[in-house]
Amino acid sequence: RRRLFAYTGAVGAAGIAVGAAGAAIASDTPSAASAAPVVGDEQLAFYGTHQPGIAAPAQTQGWLTAFDLAPGATLAQVKDLFQQWSTIAATTMAGRSLSSGDDAMAYGRGPSGLSVTVGVGASLLTKLGLEDRIPKALDPLPAFLNDALVPAASDGDLCVLVGANDGLVAAHTLRALQRAAAAHTTQRWQVNGFADAAGSMPSPTSTPRNLMGQLDGTGNPKQGTASFDQTVYVPATADPAWMRGGSYLVFRKIRMLLEDWDTLDRAGQEAVIGRDKLTGAPLSGGSEFTAPDYDKFTASGAFAIPAGAHIRQASAQSNNGASILRRAFNYYDGPRADGSPDAGLIFLAFQADPATGFTVIQQRLSGADSLSTFIRHEASGLFAILPGCADGDYLGRELFE
Numbered sequence: 510r511r512r513l514f515a516y517t518g519a520v521g522a523a524g525i526a527v528g529a530a531g532a533a534i535a536s537d538t539p540s541a542a543s544a545a546p547v548v549g550d551e552q553l554a555f556y557g558t559h560q561p562g563i564a565a566p567a568q569t570q571g572w573l574t575a576f577d578l579a580p581g582a583t584l585a586q587v588k589d590l591f592q593q594w595s596t597i598a599a600t601t602m603a604g605r606s607l608s609s610g611d612d613a614m615a616y617g618r619g620p621s622g623l624s625v626t627v628g629v630g631a632s633l634l635t636k637l638g639l640e641d642r643i644p645k646a647l648d649p650l651p652a653f654l655n656d657a658l659v660p661a662a663s664d665g666d667l668c669v670l671v672g673a674n675d676g677l678v679a680a681h682t683l684r685a686l687q688r689a690a691a692a693h694t695t696q697r698w699q700v701n702g703f704a705d706a707a708g709s710m711p712s713p714t715s716t717p718r719n720l721m722g723q724l725d726g727t728g729n730p731k732q733g734t735a736s737f738d739q740t741v742y743v744p745a746t747a748d749p750a751w752m753r754g755g756s757y758l759v760f761r762k763i764r765m766l767l768e769d770w771d772t773l774d775r776a777g778q779e780a781v782i783g784r785d786k787l788t789g790a791p792l793s794g795g796s797e798f799t800a801p802d803y804d805k806f807t808a809s810g811a812f813a814i815p816a817g818a819h820i821r822q823a824s825a826q827s828n829n830g831a832s833i834l835r836r837a838f839n840y841y842d843g844p845r846a847d848g849s850p851d852a853g854l855i856f857l858a859f860q861a862d863p864a865t866g867f868t869v870i871q872q873r874l875s876g877a878d879s880l881s882t883f884i885r886h887e888a889s890g891l892f893a894i895l896p897g898c899a900d901g902d903y904l905g906r907e908l909f910e
């Protein structure tokens with residue numbers, strides 16, 4: 510079995526392991542740490558009712574990419590692609606080598622919590638002459654206030670989300686998926702995101718932080734509850750039948766205006782969100798998972814959680830019960846022309862219906878959220894995330910029948 514090793518020193522410039530004082534230590538042989546988590550061995554089952562990447566435990570790598578069909582690509586070719594993608598996903602998620610053409614990029618690594626999640630855009634169905642199968646839920650998102658969307662970095666006929674706890678494992682799988690798709694598609698865009706490694710946080714289940722330094726994910730629906738399933742998955746009675754057990758993904762690439770954000774002191778930043786920055790506790794009191802009290806006032810008569818605070822404006826109670834599952838990854842892609850960091854959130858919202866989920870919330874946030882001054886939505890996509898498939902079957906079969 511693969512193990513994570515705890516090294517007793519950092520590797521110095523000359524490639525020799527060095528101790529804290531800089532003295533060469535006797536050996537750079539890793540000493541096995543029995544309590545260390547086995548990152549490589551973590552494995553998610555590909556086959557099942559839902560695609561596992563939706564509700565997977567937080568992963569450290571999230572790579573999202575979209576493909577467009579090549580002109581003239583046929584339904585039979587797309588069906589073949591879905592069969593190939595399903596085989597690649599099942600094989601790599603199990604940590605096995607691909608039966609043909611494996612480039613061995615991640616040879617010797619385990620599956621590392623890998624998930625491959627496949628979705629289709631409305632444009633795919635239009636191009637294939639399947640307009641009558643387009644779900645209402647794939648109606649284009651409305652334009653929102655302050656949107657600054659770049660079309661070439663948005664939308665697409667197909668999307669794939671590769672999540673893993675190892676970058677090489679993610680790259681290996683994405684490369685295999687790309688090779689399979691190359692004959693009949695072009696890759697439209699790709700965003701690569703990262704999140705805290707489980708081993709670096711206070712506990713493996715700690716809430717991750719984003720690049721504004723906030724704990725991000727606290728208010729998500731809780732896995733294993735009926736309300737989680739209602740929020741996230743298309744019900745077994747909904748139409749079209751090919752989406753039952755699936756979900757809808759809204760992707761937004763949201764740049765953080767970090768230089769403006771940095772001008773706020775900590776109290777100012779906490780007022781924008783409505784939570785304590787370090788602990789994540791709501792400003793109405795308690796600890797991270799205490800329910801926010803939006804009716805609480807401070808001694809000076811102001812709302813404890815300010816009127817424009819992000820959590821107040823995003824909450825289900827402000828939005829007619831609207832709820833989404835957020836699965837965010839950070840990106841930090843170097844300087845923009847003005848020298849400011851091109852950094853922010855690869856924001857992924859899964860829900861049973863975007864019209865009563867993301868759209869309702871974003872319509873409110875884009876106008877009333879104090880956070881909106883510090884962010885810009887720069888890319889967007891809406892995809893039907895196919896239901897899972899049974900062992901031996903392939904993703905999207907219902908679509909081709």
Ligand code: HEM
Pocket residue numbers: 719721723724725726727728729761763764765782784819820821823824825833835853854856867870871874884
């Ligand atoms: C909550 C950050 C964009 C919906 C939160 C919280 C933070 C946060 C720190 C509190 C902790 C938590 O519950 O996770 C951000 C940042 C964003 C962003 C930095 C952009 C860069 C959005 C967008 C939406 C959204 C675009 C939806 C349209 C929510 C919801 C909650 C939340 C539903 C939970 C509210 C509740 O507790 O009831 N966000 N967010 N966020 N956010 Fe965002």
